[in-house]
Amino acid sequence: xxxxxxxxxxxxxxxxxxxxxxxxxxxxxxxxxxxxxIVTNFDTYTHLKPLGFVNYKFIEPELGNAKNxxxxxxxxxxxxxxxxxxxxxxxMDIDYFPFTDNxxxxxxxxxxxxxxxxxxxxxxxxxxxxxxxxxxxxxxATVFVFKKGKKAKRIFDMxxxxxxxxxxxxxxxxxxxxxxxxxxxxxxxxQQANGFLNYDTLPIRIPTLPPDxxxxxxxxxxxxxxxxxxxxxxxxxxxxxxxxxxxxx
Amino acid sequence: MDIGELKKQSxxxxxxxxxxxxxxxxxxxxxxxxxDEHLFRADAETIALVKTLGETHxxxxxxxxxxxxxxxxxxxxxxxxxxxxxxxAISSYHQMSKTFEKRGD
Numbered sequence: 001x002x003x004x005x006x007x008x009x010x011x012x013x014x015x016x017x018x019x020x021x022x023x024x025x026x027x028x029x030x031x032x033x034x035x036x037x038i039v040t041n042f043d044t045y046t047h048l049k050p051l052g053f054v055n056y057k058f059i060e061p062e063l064g065n066a067k068n069x070x071x072x073x074x075x076x077x078x079x080x081x082x083x084x085x086x087x088x089x090x091x092m093d094i095d096y097f098p099f100t101d102n103x104x105x106x107x108x109x110x111x112x113x114x115x116x117x118x119x120x121x122x123x124x125x126x127x128x129x130x131x132x133x134x135x136x137x138x139x140x141a142t143v144f145v146f147k148k149g150k151k152a153k154r155i156f157d158m159x160x161x162x163x164x165x166x167x168x169x170x171x172x173x174x175x176x177x178x179x180x181x182x183x184x185x186x187x188x189x190x191q192q193a194n195g196f197l198n199y200d201t202l203p204i205r206i207p208t209l210p211p212d213x214x215x216x217x218x219x220x221x222x223x224x225x226x227x228x229x230x231x232x233x234x235x236x237x238x239x240x241x242x243x244x245x246x247x248x249x
Numbered sequence: 250m251d252i253g254e255l256k257k258q259s260x261x262x263x264x265x266x267x268x269x270x271x272x273x274x275x276x277x278x279x280x281x282x283x284x285d286e287h288l289f290r291a292d293a294e295t296i297a298l299v300k301t302l303g304e305t306h307x308x309x310x311x312x313x314x315x316x317x318x319x320x321x322x323x324x325x326x327x328x329x330x331x332x333x334x335x336x337x338a339i340s341s342y343h344q345m346s347k348t349f350e351k352r353g354d
Contacts, residue, residue: 106283108283109283109286120274122267123267124266124270200315202288203281203290203315205277207274207275207278230260230264232267232271233268234268236341237271238278
């Protein structure tokens with residue numbers, strides 16, 4: 001059974017995502033040691049430094065989404081099933097930095113689709129408790145694993161359907177955030193595809209640094225960040241970094 | 250002690266508290282184990298259950314982290330993997346805790 005990691009990366013006018021990708025790929029090779037396929041466009045590809053053995057799939061990203069008034073090319077995640085060359089695929093945000101091999105074992109389960117429902121705020125402010133902003137649990141599409149087959153295909157078909165009628169589903173589930181977010185599209189699709197019942201999840205909380213944390217130092221082992229006048233760090237722990245300035249550290 | 254020193258101590262306590270909480274979360278992440286294609290937590294509850302049931306049952310039946318039933322054909326092997334992972338995660342947390350104690354002195 002072929003196993004690998006699928007990453008999506010598109011530079012925007014405001015952010016050089018390819019620099020974040022380079023860091024992520026380095027850590028994947030060091031810690032997860034799995035084959036990598038990068039979904040990108042040619043413009044982003046031309047800025048990438050040589051990354052060694054990596055597969056590329058070129059697509060033109062769907063435009064039109066924005067975050068804090070800036071372009072946000074995040075809409076293509078629903079195509080992961082078709083784009084993945086693997087039987088078992090781990091899809092990761094490129095700003096999720098795997099400082100451990102914890103995710104690797106999730107490629108060896110019997111589950112067709114696994115995703116986490118919780119994020120953990122590394123600054124201890126509990127800023128990712130989004131439950132009150134909708135009437136369903138949000139999932140974190142930052143990291144998920146799927147095994148190709150009927151069930152996973154059905155879930156991705158449902159994600160496409162939810163995406164097509166996204167504003168309707170936002171109203172139906174009383175979701176406060178009006179931007180297109182994979183987290184909500186996946187949460188809605190999983191609930192619908194599973195008959196409005198519970199579904200299998202990853203028993204992990206995604207360790208996350210909020211966007212107001214400045215990254216001071218980035219090494220192969222961990223991250224040092226500053227929040228207000230406090231400096232803290234973590235080592236040998238995966239981290240999802242929301243401040244895109246991590247590209248320039 | 251002047252207010253500046255108190256503020257310094259308060260900041261230090263905050264930093265240590267956050268770092269300690271993050272280290273515990275790191276240990277919790279590490280406690281997740283895949284065994285026989287199912288997800289488990291190598292926590293005290295799972296270890297105690299497998300140890301207790303394993304003494305009288307083989308195979309034994311347990312629930313994974315998503316409450317799916319699993320048949321464990323070799324309880325001894327399962328227990329060994331759980332305890333290994335548990336001690337790896339908790340000993341790492343223990344080492345981190347020692348450094349926090351030094352910083353707080």
